[in-house]
Amino acid sequence: MKRITRRQMLAPMGLAAGSCVLSSCLSRNMATSPGKDPKTGFPWPYAELDPDVTAERAYGDCAKGHCMYGVFAAVVVQLADKHGEPYRGFPVDMMRYGAGGTGGSGSLCGALNGSAALFGLFARSEEQTKQFISELFLWYEQKELPVFVPRKPIVDVEVALSVSNSILCHASVSRWSATSGHKAFSQPRKERCRRLTADTARKTVEILNTGFTGEYTARMESTEEDKGCMSCHTKGSELSNTRGTMSCGNCHFSLAKDHPALTPGR
Amino acid sequence: MKRITRRQMLAPMGLAAGSCVLSSCLSRNMATSPGKDPKTGFPWPYAELDPDVTAERAYGDCAKGHCMYGVFAAVVVQLADKHGEPYRGFPVDMMRYGAGGTGGSGSLCGALNGSAALFGLFARSEEQTKQFISELFLWYEQKELPVFVPRKPIVDVEVALSVSNSILCHASVSRWSATSGHKAFSQPRKERCRRLTADTARKTVEILNTGFTGEYTARMESTEEDKGCMSCHTKGSELSNTRGTMSCGNCHFSLAKDHPALTPGR
Numbered sequence: 009m010k011r012i013t014r015r016q017m018l019a020p021m022g023l024a025a026g027s028c029v030l031s032s033c034l035s036r037n038m039a040t041s042p043g044k045d046p047k048t049g050f051p052w053p054y055a056e057l058d059p060d061v062t063a064e065r066a067y068g069d070c071a072k073g074h075c076m077y078g079v080f081a082a083v084v085v086q087l088a089d090k091h092g093e094p095y096r097g098f099p100v101d102m103m104r105y106g107a108g109g110t111g112g113s114g115s116l117c118g119a120l121n122g123s124a125a126l127f128g129l130f131a132r133s134e135e136q137t138k139q140f141i142s143e144l145f146l147w148y149e150q151k152e153l154p155v156f157v158p159r160k161p162i163v164d165v166e167v168a169l170s171v172s173n174s175i176l177c178h179a180s181v182s183r184w185s186a187t188s189g190h191k192a193f194s195q196p197r198k199e200r201c202r203r204l205t206a207d208t209a210r211k212t213v214e215i216l217n218t219g220f221t222g223e224y225t226a227r228m229e230s231t232e233e234d235k236g237c238m239s240c241h242t243k244g245s246e247l248s249n250t251r252g253t254m255s256c257g258n259c260h261f262s263l264a265k266d267h268p269a270l271t272p273g274r
Numbered sequence: 275m276k277r278i279t280r281r282q283m284l285a286p287m288g289l290a291a292g293s294c295v296l297s298s299c300l301s302r303n304m305a306t307s308p309g310k311d312p313k314t315g316f317p318w319p320y321a322e323l324d325p326d327v328t329a330e331r332a333y334g335d336c337a338k339g340h341c342m343y344g345v346f347a348a349v350v351v352q353l354a355d356k357h358g359e360p361y362r363g364f365p366v367d368m369m370r371y372g373a374g375g376t377g378g379s380g381s382l383c384g385a386l387n388g389s390a391a392l393f394g395l396f397a398r399s400e401e402q403t404k405q406f407i408s409e410l411f412l413w414y415e416q417k418e419l420p421v422f423v424p425r426k427p428i429v430d431v432e433v434a435l436s437v438s439n440s441i442l443c444h445a446s447v448s449r450w451s452a453t454s455g456h457k458a459f460s461q462p463r464k465e466r467c468r469r470l471t472a473d474t475a476r477k478t479v480e481i482l483n484t485g486f487t488g489e490y491t492a493r494m495e496s497t498e499e500d501k502g503c504m505s506c507h508t509k510g511s512e513l514s515n516t517r518g519t520m521s522c523g524n525c526h527f528s529l530a531k532d533h534p535a536l537t538p539g540r
Contacts, residue, residue, distance in 0.1 A: 050367045097363060101316045104403065105394025109382075111407030114518015115441055116375075116382040128371025137370065141377030175381055178518035191514040248457040252380015252444035259525040 052094060054130040056217050057086060059210040066209030067158045070119075070202045076106025078205040079122030079212060084129075109177025117177045119201075119208040120148060126212060132220070139226060140215050142253060145175050146228035147211055149255050154203035156210070163199035173258040180204075183258075233257055318360060320396040322483050323352060325476040332475030333424045336385075336468045342372025344471040345388030345478060350395075375443025383443045385467075385474035386414060392478060398486070405492060406481050408519060411441050412494035413477055415521050420469035422476070429465035439524040446470075449524075499523055506534075 044051060062082050069085075070078030080103040088095035103125070105111060106118035124141050131137040152169040168188035172180035181192050181201075190196040218224045230238070230253065237256040240247050310317060328348050335351075336344030346369040354361035369391070371377060372384035390407050397403040418435040434454035438446035447458050447467075456462040484490045496504070496519065503522040507513050 045367075048365070048367065050365050052365060094363075094365075097360075098365075099314070099316050099318060099360075099395060101311075101314065102391060102394035104400055105390050105407065107400070109518055110387065110390050111393070111404045111411070112517070112519060113407065113411055113441060114516070114520050116387075121376065121382075121387070124371045124376050125368060127377070128368035129365060134370055134373070138377045141371065141379065145377070145379055175379060178516045178520065182516040185515045192517045193509045193514060243459045248459060249451045250380070250444045250448040251378070251458045252375055253378060254380050254444065 049094065051132060052129050054216050054220065055087060055091060057083065057213045059213045059217070062086065062213045063156055063206040063210040064159065067156065067202050067206040070205040071162055073101065073104045074107030075118035075201055075205045076122035076125075077101070077103040077118075078202070079119050079209045080125055082209045083126050083213065083216075114178030114181075115176055117148065117172075117175055117180055117204075117208075119205045120145060120175055123208055123212040126216070130216060136219070140219060143215055143226050143228050144208070144211055145253070146230065148175055148208065149173055150228065150231070154200060154207045156203045156206040158203065158206070161199070162202065163195050165196050165199060167196065167200050167203055173255050175254055179258055231255065315360065317398060318395050320482050320486065321353060321357060323349065323479045325479045325483070328352065328479045329422055329472040329476040330425065333422065333468050333472040336471040337428055339367065339370045340373030341384035341467055341471045342388035342391075343367070343369040343384075344468070345385050345475045346391055348475045349392055349479065349482075380444030380447075381442055383414065383441055383446055383470075383474075385471045386411060386441055389474055389478040392482070396482060402485070406485060409481055409492050409494050410474070410477055411519070412496065414441055414474065415439055416494065416497070420466060420473045422469045422472040424469065424472070427465070428468065429461050431462050431465060433462065433466050433469055439521050441520055445524055497521065 044053075065086060066078045066082035069081040072078075073081065077100065081100045084095050084098050084100055088098075103122055106116075106121040109115045109117060110121065123144050124137075127137045127140040127144075131140055149172055152171055154167060154169070168184065168190075170184045170187040172183050174180055174183070181197065184190075184200055185192050185197065188196065188200070190200075215224075234253075234256050237260075238253075239245055241250050242248065243251065310319075331352060332344045332348035335347040338344075339347065343366065347366045350361050350364050350366055354364075369388055372382075372387040375381045375383060376387065389410055390403075393403045393406040393410075397406055415438055418437055420433060420435070434450065434456075436450045436453035438449050440446055440449070447463065450456075450466055451458050451463065454462065454466070456466075481490075500519075500522050503526075504519075505511055507516050509517065
């Protein structure tokens with residue numbers, strides 16, 4: 009019986025393989041994954057994407073499946089369109105769960121959750137995943153957003169910019185509502201979140217494009233105010249009674265009367 | 275040339291398929307997925323799991339890959355062990371990203387993020403995903419946890435119970451630290467989070483086991499205090515200046531002086 013190659017077996021089927029470990033599945037121009045487990049093929053390889061193209065795709069994908077899906081699909085479906093497996097087999101529709109800060113709960117911004125999931129899929133180590141997430145989350149907290157303007161707006165309005173000071177959906181939305189004067193369930197707010205999803209996808213791809221080259225440097229850092237809070241409350245500190253890197257002051261805007269004064273005006 | 279079946283092609287390769295649309299891949303005793311897209315096979319079918327077995331697995335998996343991975347792997351790898359594809363091909367290691375409230379940021383509890391991802395993968399509609407997430411998140415906010423006791427504890431200590439009043443990692447940890455007297459990066463705190471991950475995986479499987487039977491009823495609801503907040507601040511209300519279902523009072527414990535008095539003691 010004539011032996012057939014693995015490539016011959018798979019090609020005519022357009023087979024959906026979630027964790028393809030066959031070298032023939034992977035385009036030759038893709039980034040390799042040092043540290044990849046030969047049994048599971050994890051982490052998946054990443055191939056450079058165009059940030060502008062990704063942002064436009066995320067804007068459209070957000071309209072289809074909300075914010076987390078918007079970022080995740082813009083990257084994984086784009087890679088599937090270019091390279092096939094293993095990307096094509098990923099059940100991207102599951103990522104609709106992140107909408108509205110996870111099932112409408114208003115917690116972690118879904119666009120950020122989608123980006124973090126991508127870092128989890130592509131980064132070479134847990135430490136690298138954390139570095140990429142930290143860079144993106146600090147950018148999201150501190151920058152005036154959204155700056156993305158779509159070629160064909162779904163809602164053609166002037167979208168106000170705001171600094172969220174938070175990675176939480178409900179806080180980010182409230183801050184934007186206060187700045188723009190639009191309500192939290194208005195059409196302009198939905199347009200703002202689609203554009204913010206595009207911005208987040210662009211930033212995510214910028215991090216991934218440079219993250220594996222050896223030229224990657226983190227650019228963002230916590231504010232001086234947050235560093236002050238963490239110096240007493242997080243790992244290795246005197247109190248060590250919490251954890252995390254989220255900006256503190258957006259929620260803890262009113263400290264107890266007996267709290268030591270750290271920052272003027274608080 | 276002799277035609278070979280798809281089963282013959284795949285079996286000897288032990289092929290990892292992320293979105294297997296072949297009926298031969300699926301065990302006959304599995305729950306069907308009404309509304310499944312025949313092209314993508316989404317949503318994936320769910321087969322009933324034992325909550326106790328799942329909790330023990332989640333406790334061990336949390337020790338391997340942290341909280342989000344703990345819940346997600348306990349379900350998906352268990353299904354892969356029983357049914358093979360499409361579960362075997364899912365790159366479960368990506369879920370390590372949810373550790374410490376997503377990359378250590380302290381936002382959404384990773385165990386909850388893992389559960390929500392499972393609901394996104396298995397629920398038959400976005401609305402059902404939201405219902406399952408809401409039930410789980412309210413349970414997590416309002417119950418004294420953790421109640422799980424492992425057969426072979428990694429750290430054999432008495433673990434204090436606390437009510438988190440929050441779905442956020444850093445708030446949940448702080449509340450437990452205040453109750454137990456243990457620091458946020460101590461071994462007892464890590465043991466508490468492993469047990470909480472087990473509890474969350476058990477509750478997730480209880481929801482999934484009943485969620486598709488037509489007998490499912492949501493049991494949890496927001497507190498009267500939170501309903502009071504939402505009556506003015508969320509969808510359809512007078513202000514409509516935020517969104518979400520998270521418990522309010524854990525962060526907004528000190529309202530502005532001119533805020534209308536809604537609840538005695540605030």
